Amino acid sequence: MKTGLYDRHVALGAKMVEFAGWEMPVQYTGVIHEHNAVREKVGIFDVSHMGRVLIKGPGAEKLMDYLSTNRILGKKEFTATYTVWCDRSGGCIDDLIVYREGPESFFIVVNAGNREKDLNHLKEVAKDFDASIEERYQDGILAVQGPNAKPLMSRLFSAAEGLKPMRFVLIEDQVVLSGTGYTGSGGYELYGPMDAIAPLWDRILEEGQAFGIQPVGLGARDTLRLEMGFPLYGHELSADIAPNESVASWAVKWDKEDFLGRQALESLEASGSKRTQAGVILKEKGIAREGCGVFRGEKKIGTVTSGTMSPSLKQAIAIILVEGKIVSGETIDIEIRGKRVKAEIVPLPFWRKEL
Known part of the structure:
Protein backbone atom coordinates (compact mmCIF):
# COMPACT_ATOMS: atom_id res chain seq x y z
CA MET A 1 0.00 0.00 0.00
CA HIS A 49 0.18 4.47 7.57
CA MET A 50 -1.18 4.73 11.09
CA GLY A 51 -4.93 4.33 11.43
CA ARG A 52 -7.60 6.75 12.65
CA VAL A 53 -10.98 5.54 13.94
CA LEU A 54 -13.96 7.63 15.11
CA ILE A 55 -16.10 6.44 18.05
CA LYS A 56 -19.39 8.20 18.81
CA GLY A 57 -22.52 7.70 20.88
CA PRO A 58 -23.90 7.73 24.44
CA GLY A 59 -21.73 4.73 25.35
CA ALA A 60 -18.52 5.96 23.68
CA GLU A 61 -16.90 7.28 26.87
CA LYS A 62 -17.51 4.09 28.87
CA LEU A 63 -16.37 1.98 25.91
CA MET A 64 -13.09 3.91 25.61
CA ASP A 65 -12.51 3.71 29.36
CA TYR A 66 -13.21 -0.04 29.53
CA LEU A 67 -10.82 -0.76 26.65
CA SER A 68 -8.03 1.39 28.11
CA THR A 69 -5.54 0.75 30.91
CA ASN A 70 -5.35 4.53 31.38
CA ARG A 71 -8.26 6.62 32.63
CA ILE A 72 -10.51 8.07 29.91
CA LEU A 73 -13.64 8.63 32.02
CA GLY A 74 -14.05 12.29 32.92
CA LYS A 75 -11.23 13.56 30.69
CA LYS A 76 -11.82 17.08 29.39
CA GLU A 77 -12.80 17.76 25.80
CA PHE A 78 -9.94 18.33 23.34
CA THR A 79 -7.50 16.28 25.44
CA ALA A 80 -5.37 13.37 24.21
CA THR A 81 -4.53 10.39 26.43
CA TYR A 82 -1.88 7.72 25.82
CA THR A 83 -3.06 4.24 26.75
CA VAL A 84 -2.66 0.52 26.15
CA TRP A 85 -5.40 -1.91 25.10
CA CYS A 86 -5.25 -5.47 26.45
CA ASP A 87 -7.05 -8.72 25.82
CA ARG A 88 -8.56 -10.76 28.66
CA SER A 89 -5.28 -12.62 29.20
CA GLY A 90 -3.42 -9.33 29.78
CA GLY A 91 -1.51 -9.36 26.50
CA CYS A 92 -1.18 -6.05 24.66
CA ILE A 93 -3.38 -5.56 21.63
CA ASP A 94 -1.85 -2.13 20.93
CA ASP A 95 -0.73 1.15 22.42
CA LEU A 96 -2.50 4.21 21.10
CA ILE A 97 -3.76 7.71 21.81
CA VAL A 98 -7.41 8.41 22.62
CA TYR A 99 -8.65 11.89 21.64
CA ARG A 100 -11.78 13.28 23.27
CA GLU A 101 -13.68 15.66 20.95
CA GLY A 102 -16.92 15.95 22.91
CA PRO A 103 -19.15 14.29 25.53
CA GLU A 104 -20.01 11.46 23.14
CA SER A 105 -17.28 11.84 20.52
CA PHE A 106 -13.76 10.34 20.43
CA PHE A 107 -11.16 9.26 17.92
CA ILE A 108 -8.14 7.01 18.25
CA VAL A 109 -4.89 6.67 16.30
CA VAL A 110 -3.48 3.14 16.17
CA ASN A 111 -0.28 1.52 14.92
CA ALA A 112 0.01 0.63 11.23
CA GLY A 113 0.54 -3.09 11.76
CA ASN A 114 -2.47 -3.35 14.09
CA ARG A 115 -5.12 -1.48 12.10
CA GLU A 116 -7.36 -4.47 11.31
CA LYS A 117 -6.76 -6.24 14.64
CA ASP A 118 -7.61 -3.10 16.63
CA LEU A 119 -10.70 -2.38 14.56
CA ASN A 120 -12.00 -5.94 14.99
CA HIS A 121 -11.29 -5.81 18.74
CA LEU A 122 -13.03 -2.44 19.04
CA LYS A 123 -16.11 -3.62 17.13
CA GLU A 124 -16.36 -6.80 19.21
CA VAL A 125 -16.16 -5.01 22.57
CA ALA A 126 -18.46 -2.21 21.32
CA LYS A 127 -21.33 -4.70 20.95
CA ASP A 128 -21.99 -4.22 24.68
CA PHE A 129 -21.96 -0.41 24.44
CA ASP A 130 -24.16 2.17 22.71
CA ALA A 131 -21.49 3.47 20.33
CA SER A 132 -20.83 3.66 16.59
CA ILE A 133 -17.45 2.95 14.96
CA GLU A 134 -16.19 4.61 11.77
CA GLU A 135 -12.75 3.78 10.43
CA ARG A 136 -10.97 6.62 8.64
CA TYR A 137 -8.04 4.62 7.28
CA GLN A 138 -7.84 6.81 4.16
CA MET A 228 13.04 8.78 24.88
CA GLY A 229 12.41 5.21 26.01
CA PHE A 230 9.05 5.21 24.21
CA PRO A 231 7.67 1.73 23.43
CA LEU A 232 7.25 0.36 19.92
CA TYR A 233 4.56 -2.28 19.50
CA GLY A 234 6.09 -5.64 18.64
CA HIS A 235 9.19 -4.76 20.66
CA GLU A 236 8.40 -3.32 24.12
CA LEU A 237 4.72 -4.28 23.96
CA SER A 238 3.15 -7.39 22.43
CA ALA A 239 0.68 -10.20 23.03
CA ASP A 240 3.44 -11.75 25.19
CA ILE A 241 4.52 -8.58 27.05
CA ALA A 242 1.99 -7.15 29.51
CA PRO A 243 1.83 -3.35 29.84
CA ASN A 244 2.72 -3.48 33.56
CA GLU A 245 6.00 -5.21 32.62
CA SER A 246 6.89 -2.53 30.09
CA VAL A 247 8.18 1.04 29.82
CA ALA A 248 4.47 1.94 29.41
CA SER A 249 3.59 0.63 32.90
CA TRP A 250 2.85 4.22 34.01
CA ALA A 251 -0.23 4.10 31.74
CA VAL A 252 -1.82 1.30 33.80
CA LYS A 253 -4.04 3.05 36.35
CA TRP A 254 -4.98 0.67 39.16
CA ASP A 255 -7.27 3.24 40.81
CA LYS A 256 -9.63 3.50 37.81
CA GLU A 257 -12.81 1.61 37.02
CA ASP A 258 -12.59 -1.92 35.65
CA PHE A 259 -10.79 -2.31 32.31
CA LEU A 260 -10.40 -5.21 29.91
CA GLY A 261 -7.49 -7.42 31.02
CA ARG A 262 -7.34 -6.00 34.54
CA GLN A 263 -7.78 -9.34 36.33
CA ALA A 264 -4.96 -10.90 34.32
CA LEU A 265 -2.65 -7.96 35.06
CA GLU A 266 -3.51 -8.12 38.78
CA SER A 267 -2.75 -11.86 38.78
CA LEU A 268 0.61 -11.11 37.16
CA GLU A 269 1.36 -8.49 39.84
CA ALA A 270 0.63 -11.06 42.58
CA SER A 271 2.43 -13.98 40.92
CA GLY A 272 6.00 -12.87 41.55
CA SER A 273 6.85 -13.66 37.92
CA LYS A 274 6.40 -10.15 36.52
CA ARG A 275 9.29 -8.99 34.34
CA THR A 276 10.78 -5.48 34.10
CA GLN A 277 11.93 -3.26 31.24
CA ALA A 278 14.84 -0.88 31.68
CA GLY A 279 17.21 1.30 29.69
CA VAL A 280 20.89 0.43 29.26
CA ILE A 281 23.94 2.21 27.87
CA LEU A 282 26.66 -0.06 26.51
CA LYS A 283 30.06 0.46 28.11
CA GLU A 284 31.99 -1.39 25.41
CA LYS A 285 31.96 -1.42 21.61
CA GLY A 286 28.92 -2.94 19.95
CA ILE A 287 25.24 -2.31 19.23
CA ALA A 288 22.66 -4.41 21.05
CA ARG A 289 19.83 -5.41 18.74
CA GLU A 290 16.44 -6.97 19.42
CA GLY A 291 16.78 -10.54 20.67
CA CYS A 292 20.31 -10.24 22.12
CA GLY A 293 20.56 -12.11 25.43
CA VAL A 294 20.95 -10.25 28.74
CA PHE A 295 23.04 -11.88 31.49
CA ARG A 296 23.70 -11.32 35.19
CA GLY A 297 26.87 -13.31 35.73
CA GLU A 298 26.34 -16.63 33.95
CA LYS A 299 22.56 -16.55 34.27
CA LYS A 300 20.48 -15.36 31.34
CA ILE A 301 17.87 -13.00 32.77
CA GLY A 302 16.27 -11.56 29.64
CA THR A 303 16.60 -10.10 26.16
CA VAL A 304 16.98 -6.80 24.32
CA THR A 305 13.68 -5.48 22.91
CA SER A 306 15.16 -2.51 20.96
CA GLY A 307 18.65 -1.12 20.48
CA THR A 308 20.54 1.42 18.39
CA MET A 309 23.44 3.84 18.29
CA SER A 310 22.05 7.06 19.77
CA PRO A 311 22.84 9.99 17.45
CA SER A 312 22.32 12.49 20.30
CA LEU A 313 24.38 10.66 22.94
CA LYS A 314 26.83 9.05 20.47
CA GLN A 315 26.53 5.92 22.61
CA ALA A 316 24.87 2.55 22.04
CA ILE A 317 21.56 2.36 23.91
CA ALA A 318 18.95 -0.36 24.36
CA ILE A 319 15.78 -1.32 26.20
CA ILE A 320 15.89 -4.73 27.89
CA LEU A 321 13.20 -7.04 29.29
CA VAL A 322 14.41 -9.06 32.29
CA GLU A 323 13.11 -11.42 34.94
CA GLY A 324 12.46 -9.83 38.33
CA LYS A 325 13.70 -6.38 39.29
CA ILE A 326 16.70 -4.40 38.15
CA VAL A 327 18.12 -1.13 39.52
CA SER A 328 19.79 1.92 37.97
CA GLY A 329 23.57 1.75 38.21
CA GLU A 330 23.68 -2.04 37.99
CA THR A 331 26.01 -3.53 35.38
CA ILE A 332 24.83 -6.45 33.25
CA ASP A 333 26.18 -8.24 30.18
CA ILE A 334 24.60 -8.31 26.73
CA GLU A 335 25.60 -11.03 24.27
CA ILE A 336 26.27 -9.56 20.82
CA ARG A 337 27.32 -12.06 18.13
CA GLY A 338 28.60 -14.50 20.73
CA LYS A 339 30.56 -11.90 22.70
CA ARG A 340 29.55 -10.51 26.12
CA VAL A 341 29.52 -6.71 26.32
CA LYS A 342 29.08 -4.74 29.56
CA ALA A 343 26.13 -2.36 29.89
CA GLU A 344 24.86 -0.12 32.67
CA ILE A 345 21.21 0.24 33.72
CA VAL A 346 20.19 3.91 33.46
CA PRO A 347 16.95 5.81 34.09
CA LEU A 348 14.77 6.68 31.10
CA PRO A 349 14.64 8.75 28.99
CA PHE A 350 18.19 8.45 27.67
CA TRP A 351 17.95 11.97 26.18
CA ARG A 352 16.43 15.03 27.85
CA LYS A 353 15.49 18.32 26.23
CA GLU A 354 17.57 21.23 27.55
CA LEU A 355 15.38 23.69 29.42
Whole structure:
Protein backbone atom coordinates (compact mmCIF):
# COMPACT_ATOMS: atom_id res chain seq x y z
CA MET A 1 0.00 0.00 0.00
CA LYS A 2 1.01 3.62 -0.52
CA THR A 3 0.06 6.77 1.36
CA GLY A 4 -1.24 9.78 -0.57
CA LEU A 5 2.21 11.36 -0.20
CA TYR A 6 4.15 8.51 -1.85
CA ASP A 7 5.02 10.46 -5.02
CA ARG A 8 6.27 13.39 -2.93
CA HIS A 9 8.65 11.10 -1.00
CA VAL A 10 10.05 9.67 -4.22
CA ALA A 11 10.49 13.19 -5.66
CA LEU A 12 12.42 14.15 -2.49
CA GLY A 13 14.80 11.24 -3.06
CA ALA A 14 13.54 9.07 -0.21
CA LYS A 15 14.68 5.48 0.12
CA MET A 16 11.41 3.55 0.30
CA VAL A 17 10.94 0.32 2.28
CA GLU A 18 8.05 -1.98 3.13
CA PHE A 19 6.69 -1.45 6.66
CA ALA A 20 3.52 -3.17 7.94
CA GLY A 21 2.38 -3.58 4.33
CA TRP A 22 3.10 0.05 3.40
CA GLU A 23 5.73 1.56 1.12
CA MET A 24 7.25 4.14 3.47
CA PRO A 25 10.33 6.42 3.44
CA VAL A 26 13.01 4.98 5.73
CA GLN A 27 15.33 7.95 5.06
CA TYR A 28 15.87 10.95 2.77
CA THR A 29 19.30 12.50 3.48
CA GLY A 30 20.32 9.96 6.13
CA VAL A 31 19.11 8.82 9.55
CA ILE A 32 21.63 10.80 11.63
CA HIS A 33 21.08 14.03 9.69
CA GLU A 34 17.30 13.68 9.97
CA HIS A 35 17.49 12.75 13.67
CA ASN A 36 19.62 15.80 14.47
CA ALA A 37 17.26 18.06 12.48
CA VAL A 38 14.42 17.06 14.83
CA ARG A 39 16.54 17.52 17.95
CA GLU A 40 17.96 20.90 16.82
CA LYS A 41 15.51 22.41 14.30
CA VAL A 42 12.36 20.81 12.86
CA GLY A 43 11.36 17.71 10.92
CA ILE A 44 8.21 16.64 9.08
CA PHE A 45 7.03 13.02 8.97
CA ASP A 46 4.38 11.24 6.93
CA VAL A 47 2.72 8.81 9.36
CA SER A 48 -0.41 8.22 7.29
CA HIS A 49 0.18 4.47 7.57
CA MET A 50 -1.18 4.73 11.09
CA GLY A 51 -4.93 4.33 11.43
CA ARG A 52 -7.60 6.75 12.65
CA VAL A 53 -10.98 5.54 13.94
CA LEU A 54 -13.96 7.63 15.11
CA ILE A 55 -16.10 6.44 18.05
CA LYS A 56 -19.39 8.20 18.81
CA GLY A 57 -22.52 7.70 20.88
CA PRO A 58 -23.90 7.73 24.44
CA GLY A 59 -21.73 4.73 25.35
CA ALA A 60 -18.52 5.96 23.68
CA GLU A 61 -16.90 7.28 26.87
CA LYS A 62 -17.51 4.09 28.87
CA LEU A 63 -16.37 1.98 25.91
CA MET A 64 -13.09 3.91 25.61
CA ASP A 65 -12.51 3.71 29.36
CA TYR A 66 -13.21 -0.04 29.53
CA LEU A 67 -10.82 -0.76 26.65
CA SER A 68 -8.03 1.39 28.11
CA THR A 69 -5.54 0.75 30.91
CA ASN A 70 -5.35 4.53 31.38
CA ARG A 71 -8.26 6.62 32.63
CA ILE A 72 -10.51 8.07 29.91
CA LEU A 73 -13.64 8.63 32.02
CA GLY A 74 -14.05 12.29 32.92
CA LYS A 75 -11.23 13.56 30.69
CA LYS A 76 -11.82 17.08 29.39
CA GLU A 77 -12.80 17.76 25.80
CA PHE A 78 -9.94 18.33 23.34
CA THR A 79 -7.50 16.28 25.44
CA ALA A 80 -5.37 13.37 24.21
CA THR A 81 -4.53 10.39 26.43
CA TYR A 82 -1.88 7.72 25.82
CA THR A 83 -3.06 4.24 26.75
CA VAL A 84 -2.66 0.52 26.15
CA TRP A 85 -5.40 -1.91 25.10
CA CYS A 86 -5.25 -5.47 26.45
CA ASP A 87 -7.05 -8.72 25.82
CA ARG A 88 -8.56 -10.76 28.66
CA SER A 89 -5.28 -12.62 29.20
CA GLY A 90 -3.42 -9.33 29.78
CA GLY A 91 -1.51 -9.36 26.50
CA CYS A 92 -1.18 -6.05 24.66
CA ILE A 93 -3.38 -5.56 21.63
CA ASP A 94 -1.85 -2.13 20.93
CA ASP A 95 -0.73 1.15 22.42
CA LEU A 96 -2.50 4.21 21.10
CA ILE A 97 -3.76 7.71 21.81
CA VAL A 98 -7.41 8.41 22.62
CA TYR A 99 -8.65 11.89 21.64
CA ARG A 100 -11.78 13.28 23.27
CA GLU A 101 -13.68 15.66 20.95
CA GLY A 102 -16.92 15.95 22.91
CA PRO A 103 -19.15 14.29 25.53
CA GLU A 104 -20.01 11.46 23.14
CA SER A 105 -17.28 11.84 20.52
CA PHE A 106 -13.76 10.34 20.43
CA PHE A 107 -11.16 9.26 17.92
CA ILE A 108 -8.14 7.01 18.25
CA VAL A 109 -4.89 6.67 16.30
CA VAL A 110 -3.48 3.14 16.17
CA ASN A 111 -0.28 1.52 14.92
CA ALA A 112 0.01 0.63 11.23
CA GLY A 113 0.54 -3.09 11.76
CA ASN A 114 -2.47 -3.35 14.09
CA ARG A 115 -5.12 -1.48 12.10
CA GLU A 116 -7.36 -4.47 11.31
CA LYS A 117 -6.76 -6.24 14.64
CA ASP A 118 -7.61 -3.10 16.63
CA LEU A 119 -10.70 -2.38 14.56
CA ASN A 120 -12.00 -5.94 14.99
CA HIS A 121 -11.29 -5.81 18.74
CA LEU A 122 -13.03 -2.44 19.04
CA LYS A 123 -16.11 -3.62 17.13
CA GLU A 124 -16.36 -6.80 19.21
CA VAL A 125 -16.16 -5.01 22.57
CA ALA A 126 -18.46 -2.21 21.32
CA LYS A 127 -21.33 -4.70 20.95
CA ASP A 128 -21.99 -4.22 24.68
CA PHE A 129 -21.96 -0.41 24.44
CA ASP A 130 -24.16 2.17 22.71
CA ALA A 131 -21.49 3.47 20.33
CA SER A 132 -20.83 3.66 16.59
CA ILE A 133 -17.45 2.95 14.96
CA GLU A 134 -16.19 4.61 11.77
CA GLU A 135 -12.75 3.78 10.43
CA ARG A 136 -10.97 6.62 8.64
CA TYR A 137 -8.04 4.62 7.28
CA GLN A 138 -7.84 6.81 4.16
CA ASP A 139 -7.05 9.88 6.29
CA GLY A 140 -3.62 11.48 6.17
CA ILE A 141 -1.45 12.00 9.26
CA LEU A 142 1.59 14.29 9.54
CA ALA A 143 4.00 14.93 12.41
CA VAL A 144 5.95 18.21 12.69
CA GLN A 145 8.53 17.83 15.46
CA GLY A 146 11.44 19.74 16.97
CA PRO A 147 12.26 23.02 18.75
CA ASN A 148 11.33 25.05 15.64
CA ALA A 149 7.97 23.30 15.23
CA LYS A 150 6.18 25.89 17.38
CA PRO A 151 7.38 29.06 15.59
CA LEU A 152 6.86 27.40 12.21
CA MET A 153 3.36 26.09 12.90
CA SER A 154 2.34 29.31 14.70
CA ARG A 155 3.13 31.19 11.50
CA LEU A 156 0.74 28.93 9.59
CA PHE A 157 -1.94 28.43 12.26
CA SER A 158 -2.60 30.89 15.09
CA ALA A 159 -4.04 28.04 17.20
CA ALA A 160 -0.62 26.33 17.31
CA GLU A 161 1.01 28.99 19.46
CA GLY A 162 -0.95 28.36 22.65
CA LEU A 163 -1.59 24.66 22.11
CA LYS A 164 -0.35 22.66 25.09
CA PRO A 165 1.03 19.10 24.98
CA MET A 166 -1.67 16.40 24.80
CA ARG A 167 -4.31 18.95 23.71
CA PHE A 168 -5.82 19.40 20.25
CA VAL A 169 -7.93 21.80 18.16
CA LEU A 170 -9.80 21.81 14.85
CA ILE A 171 -7.88 24.17 12.53
CA GLU A 172 -9.59 23.68 9.18
CA ASP A 173 -12.58 21.75 7.95
CA GLN A 174 -12.02 18.25 9.37
CA VAL A 175 -8.30 18.84 10.09
CA VAL A 176 -7.12 18.27 13.67
CA LEU A 177 -3.92 19.83 15.09
CA SER A 178 -2.67 18.10 18.24
CA GLY A 179 0.22 18.72 20.62
CA THR A 180 1.42 15.13 20.38
CA GLY A 181 4.42 13.28 18.97
CA TYR A 182 6.80 10.34 19.22
CA THR A 183 10.14 12.15 19.41
CA GLY A 184 10.46 13.94 22.76
CA SER A 185 11.46 17.16 20.98
CA GLY A 186 7.98 18.68 21.13
CA GLY A 187 5.76 19.54 18.22
CA TYR A 188 2.49 18.64 16.57
CA GLU A 189 0.57 16.03 14.66
CA LEU A 190 -2.13 16.73 12.06
CA TYR A 191 -5.02 14.43 11.11
CA GLY A 192 -7.54 14.83 8.34
CA PRO A 193 -8.74 13.77 4.89
CA MET A 194 -5.78 13.13 2.58
CA ASP A 195 -6.99 15.80 0.11
CA ALA A 196 -6.48 18.34 2.93
CA ILE A 197 -3.30 16.79 4.39
CA ALA A 198 -1.33 16.56 1.12
CA PRO A 199 -1.41 20.36 0.47
CA LEU A 200 -0.51 20.90 4.16
CA TRP A 201 2.65 18.80 3.66
CA ASP A 202 3.59 21.14 0.79
CA ARG A 203 2.80 24.31 2.76
CA ILE A 204 4.68 23.23 5.88
CA LEU A 205 7.70 22.08 3.87
CA GLU A 206 7.79 25.39 1.97
CA GLU A 207 7.26 27.63 5.01
CA GLY A 208 9.64 25.46 7.01
CA GLN A 209 12.66 26.26 4.82
CA ALA A 210 13.28 29.35 6.95
CA PHE A 211 13.30 27.12 10.05
CA GLY A 212 15.66 24.44 8.73
CA ILE A 213 12.95 21.85 8.07
CA GLN A 214 13.91 18.35 7.02
CA PRO A 215 11.62 15.52 5.86
CA VAL A 216 12.20 12.56 8.18
CA GLY A 217 11.83 8.83 7.55
CA LEU A 218 11.07 5.83 9.72
CA GLY A 219 14.77 5.26 10.51
CA ALA A 220 15.12 8.49 12.49
CA ARG A 221 11.60 8.10 13.89
CA ASP A 222 12.87 4.94 15.58
CA THR A 223 16.13 6.43 16.95
CA LEU A 224 14.20 9.46 18.26
CA ARG A 225 11.58 7.37 20.10
CA LEU A 226 14.23 5.01 21.46
CA GLU A 227 16.24 7.89 22.98
CA MET A 228 13.04 8.78 24.88
CA GLY A 229 12.41 5.21 26.01
CA PHE A 230 9.05 5.21 24.21
CA PRO A 231 7.67 1.73 23.43
CA LEU A 232 7.25 0.36 19.92
CA TYR A 233 4.56 -2.28 19.50
CA GLY A 234 6.09 -5.64 18.64
CA HIS A 235 9.19 -4.76 20.66
CA GLU A 236 8.40 -3.32 24.12
CA LEU A 237 4.72 -4.28 23.96
CA SER A 238 3.15 -7.39 22.43
CA ALA A 239 0.68 -10.20 23.03
CA ASP A 240 3.44 -11.75 25.19
CA ILE A 241 4.52 -8.58 27.05
CA ALA A 242 1.99 -7.15 29.51
CA PRO A 243 1.83 -3.35 29.84
CA ASN A 244 2.72 -3.48 33.56
CA GLU A 245 6.00 -5.21 32.62
CA SER A 246 6.89 -2.53 30.09
CA VAL A 247 8.18 1.04 29.82
CA ALA A 248 4.47 1.94 29.41
CA SER A 249 3.59 0.63 32.90
CA TRP A 250 2.85 4.22 34.01
CA ALA A 251 -0.23 4.10 31.74
CA VAL A 252 -1.82 1.30 33.80
CA LYS A 253 -4.04 3.05 36.35
CA TRP A 254 -4.98 0.67 39.16
CA ASP A 255 -7.27 3.24 40.81
CA LYS A 256 -9.63 3.50 37.81
CA GLU A 257 -12.81 1.61 37.02
CA ASP A 258 -12.59 -1.92 35.65
CA PHE A 259 -10.79 -2.31 32.31
CA LEU A 260 -10.40 -5.21 29.91
CA GLY A 261 -7.49 -7.42 31.02
CA ARG A 262 -7.34 -6.00 34.54
CA GLN A 263 -7.78 -9.34 36.33
CA ALA A 264 -4.96 -10.90 34.32
CA LEU A 265 -2.65 -7.96 35.06
CA GLU A 266 -3.51 -8.12 38.78
CA SER A 267 -2.75 -11.86 38.78
CA LEU A 268 0.61 -11.11 37.16
CA GLU A 269 1.36 -8.49 39.84
CA ALA A 270 0.63 -11.06 42.58
CA SER A 271 2.43 -13.98 40.92
CA GLY A 272 6.00 -12.87 41.55
CA SER A 273 6.85 -13.66 37.92
CA LYS A 274 6.40 -10.15 36.52
CA ARG A 275 9.29 -8.99 34.34
CA THR A 276 10.78 -5.48 34.10
CA GLN A 277 11.93 -3.26 31.24
CA ALA A 278 14.84 -0.88 31.68
CA GLY A 279 17.21 1.30 29.69
CA VAL A 280 20.89 0.43 29.26
CA ILE A 281 23.94 2.21 27.87
CA LEU A 282 26.66 -0.06 26.51
CA LYS A 283 30.06 0.46 28.11
CA GLU A 284 31.99 -1.39 25.41
CA LYS A 285 31.96 -1.42 21.61
CA GLY A 286 28.92 -2.94 19.95
CA ILE A 287 25.24 -2.31 19.23
CA ALA A 288 22.66 -4.41 21.05
CA ARG A 289 19.83 -5.41 18.74
CA GLU A 290 16.44 -6.97 19.42
CA GLY A 291 16.78 -10.54 20.67
CA CYS A 292 20.31 -10.24 22.12
CA GLY A 293 20.56 -12.11 25.43
CA VAL A 294 20.95 -10.25 28.74
CA PHE A 295 23.04 -11.88 31.49
CA ARG A 296 23.70 -11.32 35.19
CA GLY A 297 26.87 -13.31 35.73
CA GLU A 298 26.34 -16.63 33.95
CA LYS A 299 22.56 -16.55 34.27
CA LYS A 300 20.48 -15.36 31.34
CA ILE A 301 17.87 -13.00 32.77
CA GLY A 302 16.27 -11.56 29.64
CA THR A 303 16.60 -10.10 26.16
CA VAL A 304 16.98 -6.80 24.32
CA THR A 305 13.68 -5.48 22.91
CA SER A 306 15.16 -2.51 20.96
CA GLY A 307 18.65 -1.12 20.48
CA THR A 308 20.54 1.42 18.39
CA MET A 309 23.44 3.84 18.29
CA SER A 310 22.05 7.06 19.77
CA PRO A 311 22.84 9.99 17.45
CA SER A 312 22.32 12.49 20.30
CA LEU A 313 24.38 10.66 22.94
CA LYS A 314 26.83 9.05 20.47
CA GLN A 315 26.53 5.92 22.61
CA ALA A 316 24.87 2.55 22.04
CA ILE A 317 21.56 2.36 23.91
CA ALA A 318 18.95 -0.36 24.36
CA ILE A 319 15.78 -1.32 26.20
CA ILE A 320 15.89 -4.73 27.89
CA LEU A 321 13.20 -7.04 29.29
CA VAL A 322 14.41 -9.06 32.29
CA GLU A 323 13.11 -11.42 34.94
CA GLY A 324 12.46 -9.83 38.33
CA LYS A 325 13.70 -6.38 39.29
CA ILE A 326 16.70 -4.40 38.15
CA VAL A 327 18.12 -1.13 39.52
CA SER A 328 19.79 1.92 37.97
CA GLY A 329 23.57 1.75 38.21
CA GLU A 330 23.68 -2.04 37.99
CA THR A 331 26.01 -3.53 35.38
CA ILE A 332 24.83 -6.45 33.25
CA ASP A 333 26.18 -8.24 30.18
CA ILE A 334 24.60 -8.31 26.73
CA GLU A 335 25.60 -11.03 24.27
CA ILE A 336 26.27 -9.56 20.82
CA ARG A 337 27.32 -12.06 18.13
CA GLY A 338 28.60 -14.50 20.73
CA LYS A 339 30.56 -11.90 22.70
CA ARG A 340 29.55 -10.51 26.12
CA VAL A 341 29.52 -6.71 26.32
CA LYS A 342 29.08 -4.74 29.56
CA ALA A 343 26.13 -2.36 29.89
CA GLU A 344 24.86 -0.12 32.67
CA ILE A 345 21.21 0.24 33.72
CA VAL A 346 20.19 3.91 33.46
CA PRO A 347 16.95 5.81 34.09
CA LEU A 348 14.77 6.68 31.10
CA PRO A 349 14.64 8.75 28.99
CA PHE A 350 18.19 8.45 27.67
CA TRP A 351 17.95 11.97 26.18
CA ARG A 352 16.43 15.03 27.85
CA LYS A 353 15.49 18.32 26.23
CA GLU A 354 17.57 21.23 27.55
CA LEU A 355 15.38 23.69 29.42
